[in-house]
Amino acid sequence: MYDIIIIGAGPAGLTSALYALRANKNVLILEAKCYGGQIIDSSKIENYPGIELISGFEFATNLYNQVKKLGGNIIYEKVIHINEDKTVVTNKNEYKAKAIIIATGVQSRRLNVDNEQKFIGHGVSYCATCDGNFYKNKIVAVVGGGNTALEDAIYLSNIAKKIYVIHRRNIFSGDAKYIEELENKTNVDFIFNSNVVNLNGKDYLESIDIQHENKQIETINIDGLFIAIGKIPDNNMFENVVDLDEFGYIKTTDGLHTSTPGIYVAGDTKAKFLRQLTTAVSDGSLASTMAIKEMN
Numbered sequence: 001m002y003d004i005i006i007i008g009a010g011p012a013g014l015t016s017a018l019y020a021l022r023a024n025k026n027v028l029i030l031e032a033k034c035y036g037g038q039i040i041d042s043s044k045i046e047n048y049p050g051i052e053l054i055s056g057f058e059f060a061t062n063l064y065n066q067v068k069k070l071g072g073n074i075i076y077e078k079v080i081h082i083n084e085d086k087t088v089v090t091n092k093n094e095y096k097a098k099a100i101i102i103a104t105g106v107q108s109r110r111l112n113v114d115n116e117q118k119f120i121g122h123g124v125s126y127c128a129t130c131d132g133n134f135y136k137n138k139i140v141a142v143v144g145g146g147n148t149a150l151e152d153a154i155y156l157s158n159i160a161k162k163i164y165v166i167h168r169r170n171i172f173s174g175d176a177k178y179i180e181e182l183e184n185k186t187n188v189d190f191i192f193n194s195n196v197v198n199l200n201g202k203d204y205l206e207s208i209d210i211q212h213e214n215k216q217i218e219t220i221n222i223d224g225l226f227i228a229i230g231k232i233p234d235n236n237m238f239e240n241v242v243d244l245d246e247f248g249y250i251k252t253t254d255g256l257h258t259s260t261p262g263i264y265v266a267g268d269t270k271a272k273f274l275r276q277l278t279t280a281v282s283d284g285s286l287a288s289t290m291a292i293k294e295m296n
């Protein structure tokens with residue numbers, strides 16, 4: 001029996017673990033993939049108070065090492081279910097705890113066009129910092145208009161020969177600073193008011209069809225497509241123990257508690273106003289402190 005099981009080893013989950021371990025609690029962290037969560041995809045973090053500039057990977061690794069030094073136990077198994085008695089069922093085992101913190105973050109939103117699944121790893125990527133290097137001197141496109149898409153395009157502009165940024169609106173929603181940086185790049189073209197409607201190729205992606213505002217379809221030859229159109233939660237496996245909002249995020253009464261006593265939520269997977277690194281670590285520290293307080 002653990003004091004606290006934390007599901008997810010991103011910034012929210014690892015911060016929960018940090019606080020629980022420092023309170024001398026017996027903690028298990030369950031992670032399906034690798035530590036760090038989506039912050040690993042950010043090449044530069046410039047808005048974390050007290051740290052002027054750090055890469056997402058370095059930040060996550062520092063936090064991971066901090067937790068490991070305190071004896072943090074991370075088991076890499078995928079959680080598939082939680083029971084009301086606080087048994088956590090993974091693809092391999094069952095674990096029981098006095099309290100559970102769900103910190104599973106969010107997943108990349110799909111374009112939902114034909115062949116998207118088929119070309120993942122064969123020309124389609126959701127992570128420029130992970131896969132950008134495969135496209136040295138090649139032609140790539142980035143879809144999306146938020147900060148992730150803009151950051152991805154900046155990152156890729158130093159690797160690829162040509163970058164198209166394709167957005168369905170006529171204006172980006174990301175920061176002006178990134179837009180300006182991209183406008184000054186000679187190898188970046190913006191395509192506004194357009195949607196990617198088809199991915200073409202045999203074994204690898206070879207071209208995409210985009211539909212412009214006037215409904216005309218244009219085919220562009222590219223080697224890689226980076227899809228950066230936001231994130232969505234994946235909380236269906238917890239539906240029996242937590243209430244979800246209309247978008248699938250976990251509802252809380254006060255930012256911490258879910259609808260089942262002893263089950264808390266932290267980070268991007270909960271219904272909240274602002275999804276940032278700062279709010280994720282804040283959630284993690286609060287959820288852990290509350291779990292400890294209420295189990296005593």
Ligand code: NAP
Nearest residue numbers: 047111144145146147148149151168169173228229230231
């Ligand atoms: P986002 O801000 O939600 O932007 C998603 C973009 O994808 C929007 O331009 C949206 O267009 C577009 N989109 C959504 N669904 C689409 C679809 N089916 N087809 C085509 N386009 C679609 O997501 P994000 O860029 O991943 O950023 C998430 C959060 O993280 C934001 O708060 C962002 O500021 C933050 N972030 C911060 C940094 C940083 O500070 N360095 C870096 C990355 C992210 P519409 O506007 O038309 O919906």
